[in-house]
Amino acid sequence: MNSMFRALIPAAMLVLSACGAGGTGEPPLAGARIGGPFTLTDQNGKIVSDGDFAGKYRIVYFGYTYCPDVCPTDLTKVGAALRTLDKQAPRTAQKIVPLFITIDPERDTPAQLKQYVGNFHPRLIGLTGKPEAIAQVAKAYAVAYMKQPTPSGYLMGHTQVAYLMGPDGKPITSLPLEKDPPAIVAELEHWVH
């Protein structure tokens, strides 16, 4: 019994410290050159800068509203994860701002974003801007995109990633979009404190 007690203590302490310190383990993206300043326009036509989110964790996802499959699937998962957090851990949820940055500013006007983001989560912020501003922020986040003409118009190929950024604007990790919402919830609960 004594040896079993000893064996359990370190494991329990490990779990506690990992949780209490905001993830004692090094964040997977610690030190990565991802993120940076931006000034864009939100779905209400308001000018928004990265500094407006100082002190908040951010989920940063790049995509476009005309995306036929990938973006809606990913945003549905992120939205579901955030709704779970809203219920399970509202104080944690309040610390997170989800951002959807378009890589198709030609079609994604603020009005277009407005009728889109609400489908996924009430707090999801849609951001657009001049093509140069979008190119700059995408580059800062290591996101690539490319117009692909189709007979009826065009699609946008783009990097599929949802970054979790810290209150200091530095990258923490990318969220497991390939998994189900509970896995995303677990990841958020692990890093957001």
Ligand code: NI
């Ligand atoms: Ni997409």
